[in-house]
Amino acid sequence: MELKRxxxxxxxxxxxxxxxxxxxxxxxxxxxLLYVVMGTFLASKGAITCQDRTGKKIMFAARKGFEKLxxxxxxxxxxxxxxxxxxxxxxxxxxxxxxxxxxxxxxxVRSEFIGTIMLSNKFTREPYTREDFEILKVIAxxxxxxxxxxxxxxxxxxxxxxxxxxxEEMRKIYHDTLQAFAAAIDAKDVYTRHHSQRVAKYxxxxxxxxxxxxxxxxxxxxxxxxxxxxxxxxxxDILNKRTPFTQxxxxxxxxxxxxxxxxxxxxxxxxKDVENIVKHHHxxxxxxxxxxxxxxxxxxxxxKILALADSFDAMTSKRAYRDKMGLKEALxxxxxxxxxxxxxxxxxxxxxVLDKExxxxxxxxxxxxxxxxxxxxxxxxxxxxxxxxxxxxxGED
Amino acid sequence: xxxxxxxxxxxxxxxxxxxxxxxxxxxxxxEGLVSECGRxxxxxxxxxxxxxxxxxxxxSIGISLLLHVMEELQTTGxxxxxxxxxxxxxxxxxxxxxxxxxxxxxDEKGALQFLGGSAE
Numbered sequence: 001m002e003l004k005r006x007x008x009x010x011x012x013x014x015x016x017x018x019x020x021x022x023x024x025x026x027x028x029x030x031x032x033l034l035y036v037v038m039g040t041f042l043a044s045k046g047a048i049t050c051q052d053r054t055g056k057k058i059m060f061a062a063r064k065g066f067e068k069l070x071x072x073x074x075x076x077x078x079x080x081x082x083x084x085x086x087x088x089x090x091x092x093x094x095x096x097x098x099x100x101x102x103x104x105x106x107x108x109v110r111s112e113f114i115g116t117i118m119l120s121n122k123f124t125r126e127p128y129t130r131e132d133f134e135i136l137k138v139i140a141x142x143x144x145x146x147x148x149x150x151x152x153x154x155x156x157x158x159x160x161x162x163x164x165x166x167x168e169e170m171r172k173i174y175h176d177t178l179q180a181f182a183a184a185i186d187a188k189d190v191y192t193r194h195h196s197q198r199v200a201k202y203x204x205x206x207x208x209x210x211x212x213x214x215x216x217x218x219x220x221x222x223x224x225x226x227x228x229x230x231x232x233x234x235x236x237d238i239l240n241k242r243t244p245f246t247q248x249x250x251x252x253x254x255x256x257x258x259x260x261x262x263x264x265x266x267x268x269x270x271x272k273d274v275e276n277i278v279k280h281h282h283x284x285x286x287x288x289x290x291x292x293x294x295x296x297x298x299x300x301x302x303x304k305i306l307a308l309a310d311s312f313d314a315m316t317s318k319r320a321y322r323d324k325m326g327l328k329e330a331l332x333x334x335x336x337x338x339x340x341x342x343x344x345x346x347x348x349x350x351x352x353v354l355d356k357e358x359x360x361x362x363x364x365x366x367x368x369x370x371x372x373x374x375x376x377x378x379x380x381x382x383x384x385x386x387x388x389x390x391x392x393x394x395g396e397d
Numbered sequence: 398x399x400x401x402x403x404x405x406x407x408x409x410x411x412x413x414x415x416x417x418x419x420x421x422x423x424x425x426x427x428e429g430l431v432s433e434c435g436r437x438x439x440x441x442x443x444x445x446x447x448x449x450x451x452x453x454x455x456x457s458i459g460i461s462l463l464l465h466v467m468e469e470l471q472t473t474g475x476x477x478x479x480x481x482x483x484x485x486x487x488x489x490x491x492x493x494x495x496x497x498x499x500x501x502x503x504d505e506k507g508a509l510q511f512l513g514g515s516a517e
Contacts, residue, residue, distance in 0.1 A: 004492040012457045015423070019458075024425075032425055032458060039457030042493060044468055064465070123464050124494045 009135050012040040016139055020146050030062040033143055038064060040139070041132055043119040045100055050107075050115035050147045053154070058115060061147065065120060069099035079116060084108035085140040087133045090118075103128055105136055107144035114144045114151075182225040185232055189239045191319050192228075200224030201366045202309035202350075203302075209349040210301070219271025220302050227278045227306055230259025242320045257282050258291040277302035281310055286340045296343070304343040308334065308350055311341070316371055327375040331383055348391035355384040405429045407437070413444040413512050415505060419451040422459030434466045443475035444512045448505050450481035460493070467498060476500060478508040 019032040030048055038046040045065025049058050058071050073095035082088055087105040090096040096104060102121045107114040117140055122128070128136075182196035203224040207217045231239060234256055238249050245253060261279035269275075280303035283289035285296035289307075315330040325333065331351075338347055357365040358377050403426035406417040414437040418430050434445055445466070449455075455463070470477050478500040482490075490496055502508040 004488065008489060008492065015457045028425055035425075035458040035461040036456075039459070039461035039464070042460070042464060042495070044464065064461075123468070123498070126494065 005131075009040070009131075012036060012135070013138065015039075016142055020142060026150055027062070029146070031064075033146070034062040034064060037117060037119065037136075037139055037143075040135065041119060041128065042122045042124055042126075043102075044123050045120035047101075047118045048115065048143060048147075049118070051113070051151075053151075061115065066099055066101065066118065069101065069118075070095070079104060079106050080113050082106050085137055085144060087117075087128075087136045087140070089128075103136070105140045107140055107147065109144050109148040112148065114147045117143060178222060178225045181229065185226075185228050188231060188236055189320075191240075191317065195313055195317065196225050196228055198313045198370050199227060199306065199309045201370075202313060203305050205353050205366045206305045206309060206346060206349050207302075209353040210305075210345075215271065219269065219274055220277060220305060222269065222271060223274045223277040223281075223302065223306055224309065226264050226274070227260060227281050227310060228256060229263050229278075230256035230261070232263075233259050240320060244321055254282070254290050273300060273302055276300060277306055279303075281306040283307065284341045285343055288340075299343075301346070304346045308342050308346050311337075312350070313370075324372070327371050327380055328383060331380070331387070335387060344391055348388065351384045351387045351391065355381065355388060358384070403427060403429060405433045407433055409437075409442075410509055411513070412442065413446060413509060414442045415446045415448060415509075417448050417451060421454045421456075422452055422462065423454050423456040424458060427459055427462045431462050431465050431469075435469060438469050438473060438475070443470070443473050444478075445470060445475065446478045446480060446505060446508045446512070448480050449483075449486070450505075455486050455489075460489075460495075463499075476512065478502055478512065480505045480508045 015036045016033065019029060019036060022029060022032070024032065034046050034048050037043070037048075047063040047066050047069065048061045049071060050061045051057065052059050058074075058076055060071065063069075075093060075095075078093065082104075084106060085108055087103050090101045090104045093101075093104075096118070100120045101118045103117075103119040105117040107116055117136070119136075179197065182200070186192050186195050186197075200221045201224070204217050204221040207220045212220070234252060238245070238252055241249065257279055261275050264278060265275040267275075277300060280289075280292065280294060280299060283292065283294045283299055283303055284307070285299065285304075287293050287295045312330060312334060315325045315333055316327065318324045334342055334347060334350075338344060353362070354367055356362050357368045358381055403418065403420035403422065403424070406419070408415050408417075414434070416430065416433055418427075420426075422430065430447070434447075437445060447463075447466075467477050479490075480502045481504055482501065487501065490499070490501070500508070500511065502511065
């Protein structure tokens with residue numbers, strides 16, 4: 001009979017382990033654990049209590065029976081003074097006795113009081129034995145760790161939530177700062193107001209169309225905001241000139257991409273290559289761009305995107321010395337400059353995203369709202385479809 | 398261990414409720430057995446037979462649930478009979494001293510005869 005009892009106890013501990021490691025929700029897990037304890041000792045009633053999140057109040061985590069038990073009436077200071085995880089008879093606590101609690105086990109993990117296991121007398125009215133106490137102690141240690149792990153998990157989840165919120169707030173401040181910075185750049189020239197913001201948006205939607213990750217898209221968005229930061233160093237007299245630049249002035253203006261690079265290369269961005277994308281946004285696939293006259297193969301995709309977005313916005317915006325181009329005209333100009341100034345693949349992505357915006361296939365248009373409202377969109381769509389077909393064919397060759 | 402889906406069916410034979418748990422009586426789904434018995438007890442039934450012929454396993458959780466049924470029935474002075482229990486399970490109930498509190502029968506027919514219900 002003793003062997004059978006020992007096997008039953010081992011089996012109960014196995015049941016306990018199975019429940020602790022189960023994927024049930026926590027309330028169900030605790031109810032199952034309570035059933036295991038009650039079934040092991042044939043207790044008619046039982047409860048598992050634990051501290052609330054403030055650590056100041058004890059509450060029921062699972063309960064079967066003990067309806068009359070009010071935890072507020074119990075002297076938990078006395079329970080805390082008992083041996084850790086050691087069951088004892090609840091004969092000294094009138095509230096426990098009145099509610100039918102026979103055995104109470106204080107649950108501890110290291111120096112932290114976690115809660116209790118309370119059991120009534122046995123269904124068979126037999127007394128709890130020394131062996132029962134030994135088994136209950138082992139069970140108590142396991143349940144204490146389970147409760148403690150849960151509390152730790154909740155704390156970590158809350159901390160993670162707080163950190164995420166803080167990160168989002170910092171991210172917003174960061175973007176607001178960038179916007180303010182971009183506004184300062186654009187404010188140097190009334191004709192380029194919001195240019196940086198539009199270039200950032202256009203670059204981001206092209207990158208998304210090309211399948212870039214959200215992280216990398218954010219990087220090129222920032223590059224778009226900052227690509228002209230070097231213009232802060234260039235004289236207002238040149239930037240706001242109402243006649244075409246002289247050769248000398250043009251050389252001065254051309255310095256802005258390298259100046260932008262020098263300024264932002266001091267910033268440690270969480271995105272890769274922002275400073276190089278900015279530096280090379282006036283490079284061209286035919287190798288005639290500046291500042292490094294890079295060839296097509298040396299140009300990053302980000303630099304090619306920014307180059308197209310920057311030029312497209314320049315074309316479709318009014319300048320001191322010229323009127324803005326219509327959308328059809330700008331698309332024809334981009335197409336005319338393919339391979340020399342712009343990359344086929346980037347152009348294809350740009351056409352596709354613009355076509356989708358016109359057809360309402362994207363949740364929010366980012367290019368269309370900034371363009372000439374008088375454009376005949378059916379003509380533009382036909383033009384875009386032709387370009388897409390042509391560029392897609394080129395891609396397949 | 399993957400528990401088979403636990404199901405409970407029942408029928409009334411005269412004034413006896415016969416309960417047929419199916420599957421493993423080893424997790425919270427076993428609470429279905431308690432509520433099925435409770436439903437009959439609420440209607441005044443005092444004689445319950447639990448036929449374990451299709452129950453593969455009863456663990457500590459299952460024992461706790463069966464004790465709960467017994468406690469509910471005891472308050473009304475009722476009788477709880479178990480039938481078709483395998484030898485291993487029967488041995489555990491015996492070792493735990495529970496055979497004094499439940500009536501065990503080899504089959505449902507014997508339990509119904511004991512309780513005065515028809516065997517059909």
